[in-house]
Amino acid sequence: xxxxxxxxxxxxxxxxxxxxxxxxxxxxxxxxxxxxxxxxxxxxxxxxxxxxxxxxxxxxxxxxxxxxxxxxxxxxxxxxxxxxxxxxxxxxxxxxxxxxxxxxxxxxxxxxxxxxxxxxxxxxxxxxxxxxxxxxxxxxxxxxxxxxxxxxxxxxxxxxxxxxxxxxxxxxxxxxxxxxxxxxxxxxxxxxxxxxxxxxxxxxxxxxxxxxxxxxxxxxxxxxxxxxxxxxxxxxxxxxxxxxxxxxxxxxxxxxxxxxxxxxxxxxxxxxxxxxxxxxxxxxxxxxxxxxxxxxxxxxxxxxxxxxxxxxxxxxxxxxxxxxxxxxxxxxxxxxxxxxxxxxxxxxxxxxxxxxxxxxxxxxxxxxxxxxxxxxxxxxxxxxxxxxxxxxxxxxxxxxxxxxxxxxxxxxxxxxxxxxxxxxxxxxxxxxxxxxxxxxxxxxxxxxxxxxxxxxxxxxxxxxxxxxxxxxxxxxxxxxxxxxxxxxxxx
Amino acid sequence: xxxxxxxxxxxxxxxxxxxxxxxxxxxxxxxxxxxxxxxxxxxxxxxxxxxxxxxxxxxxxxxxxxxxxxxxxxxxxxxxxxxxxxxxxxxxxxxxxxxxxxxxxxxxxxxxxxxxxxxxxxxxxxxxxxxxxxxxxxxxxxxxxxxxxxxxxx
Numbered sequence: 001x002x003x004x005x006x007x008x009x010x011x012x013x014x015x016x017x018x019x020x021x022x023x024x025x026x027x028x029x030x031x032x033x034x035x036x037x038x039x040x041x042x043x044x045x046x047x048x049x050x051x052x053x054x055x056x057x058x059x060x061x062x063x064x065x066x067x068x069x070x071x072x073x074x075x076x077x078x079x080x081x082x083x084x085x086x087x088x089x090x091x092x093x094x095x096x097x098x099x100x101x102x103x104x105x106x107x108x109x110x111x112x113x114x115x116x117x118x119x120x121x122x123x124x125x126x127x128x129x130x131x132x133x134x135x136x137x138x139x140x141x142x143x144x145x146x147x148x149x150x151x152x153x154x155x156x157x158x159x160x161x162x163x164x165x166x167x168x169x170x171x172x173x174x175x176x177x178x179x180x181x182x183x184x185x186x187x188x189x190x191x192x193x194x195x196x197x198x199x200x201x202x203x204x205x206x207x208x209x210x211x212x213x214x215x216x217x218x219x220x221x222x223x224x225x226x227x228x229x230x231x232x233x234x235x236x237x238x239x240x241x242x243x244x245x246x247x248x249x250x251x252x253x254x255x256x257x258x259x260x261x262x263x264x265x266x267x268x269x270x271x272x273x274x275x276x277x278x279x280x281x282x283x284x285x286x287x288x289x290x291x292x293x294x295x296x297x298x299x300x301x302x303x304x305x306x307x308x309x310x311x312x313x314x315x316x317x318x319x320x321x322x323x324x325x326x327x328x329x330x331x332x333x334x335x336x337x338x339x340x341x342x343x344x345x346x347x348x349x350x351x352x353x354x355x356x357x358x359x360x361x362x363x364x365x366x367x368x369x370x371x372x373x374x375x376x377x378x379x380x381x382x383x384x385x386x387x388x389x390x391x392x393x394x395x396x397x398x399x400x401x402x403x404x405x406x407x408x409x410x411x412x413x414x415x416x417x418x419x420x421x422x423x424x425x426x427x428x429x430x431x432x433x434x435x436x437x438x439x440x441x442x443x444x445x446x447x448x449x450x451x452x453x454x455x456x457x458x459x460x461x462x463x464x465x466x467x468x469x470x471x472x473x474x475x476x477x478x479x480x481x482x483x484x485x486x487x488x489x490x491x
Numbered sequence: 492x493x494x495x496x497x498x499x500x501x502x503x504x505x506x507x508x509x510x511x512x513x514x515x516x517x518x519x520x521x522x523x524x525x526x527x528x529x530x531x532x533x534x535x536x537x538x539x540x541x542x543x544x545x546x547x548x549x550x551x552x553x554x555x556x557x558x559x560x561x562x563x564x565x566x567x568x569x570x571x572x573x574x575x576x577x578x579x580x581x582x583x584x585x586x587x588x589x590x591x592x593x594x595x596x597x598x599x600x601x602x603x604x605x606x607x608x609x610x611x612x613x614x615x616x617x618x619x620x621x622x623x624x625x626x627x628x629x630x631x632x633x634x635x636x637x638x639x640x641x642x643x644x645x
Contacts, residue, residue, distance in 0.1 A: 464530070467517060
């Protein structure tokens, strides 16, 4: 076995002769080994879940900020049938013409053995050998997004850390060879809005389900071709709103659930009795039983003791349901249905004295900017505003909530005109209107009893909690102080 | 201390923390987690010791400024402070303290009932006292610090 590696430097100023360079917007993977079973079991535990998905071989070693030492590399080459070394780093890529045309990129430097397994699809369809470059200038492959952004096409020159490269091709796809399967992940409805908290808690179950689909759902290219399907399997991850719920589906076009096998495993594990009469759906649902795994062999991708039962309990904890449908030879579909209305409210997000608050849109009649002519003093500390022939009491939200004292003047202030159930109107002064959005209602803990004017809370996109106001309740408990006795207001 | 382990074990584990240069502690069985300081959203008209609410992985967690609760000056609230998330009965709350110092394991017999001193607000919150390496450590009665009724609030 030959390693075409000579040197590698994180800093490119000294040149990186001996390495070919590809540029990707996103990549991971350092040294990949196509190894034998023996090493595999030992290394499996060390493999990170995510790394394995894009792994170019059976096992991968990662070293941070350094290359493998000679003895480490020796051990790896001794145990592996083939080794490919890859160096990952970040560097600034520029076109060398306009200093503004530059982008921080993730660089993946590969050796001659790349790609060890899996496929690299390029446009134009050159081989990785094209990275040798032309005219003494080394070659480079670029991610299409990056190439478009910098307006580069094959044949163009780029600079990476002072070294010239010639762009040889765009990277159409870098496919994984980790499980000997060809996979394309399609996503639909990525823009579907779900509460951020739900997304956070969905990430792990979804990762597991996609891995599951690659590992258990899809067949090898040979088997697929034998079944008259394209060699490349497709996993579709879709999200959509459906009758007040969010439905997220993970669909593969693989072999479907092997029901006799599932049944046999359940019998072997004592989960069902051998003579149990089960419908297809009941058999499919056996997958959700704790500790169930249908893979003959535990693989690097899934099957590390975390079963679909964990996925299901994660979904259930979000108030969701998960269902499974499968057709032999056609594929498997996992549907997750989550309540959208955990309690969703259309609200207007406003800022008052540096605090972010949400006012239910349903309570707001209109918004207005005050001019000094609108404001009339009522009592020594109170004001009314004159709106369309009617006098409406003015309340300063910041003062009512105890964030600040009443302002000296409300000229130019923004008010939300709200209506109570009995039709009485009131004007609430806010500092700024930020946006209108749907928010998920979160209850405040009961230990603080009833907070006048506050109905609930919500978590905004930045993770901060904002209080949801109940304008009618606020007004009932309000003082109406919009003036300090010291200040005389217009009107 | 929580009821479930009062008589059952002779050892007690305490999480000790600093508050205004004094050392306090709570039974570790009631501690759920320890979090770094994050800005709390203030609750209008809440008692002075209620610092506000924070986002604890999607749930709204009230944060109590323990210093104010014990009758001292408010904790400044910066990156050095920590929030100890505790559970008392069905109630979960965060206690804002200066810093967590240690976990102490000691025999229950070394806990002494504090003497009666009526002039002190903090007194009723202290369940026991103990000496560890010459430092006096106060063991807080969380049921008193975080009353389970709503009468006190609002």
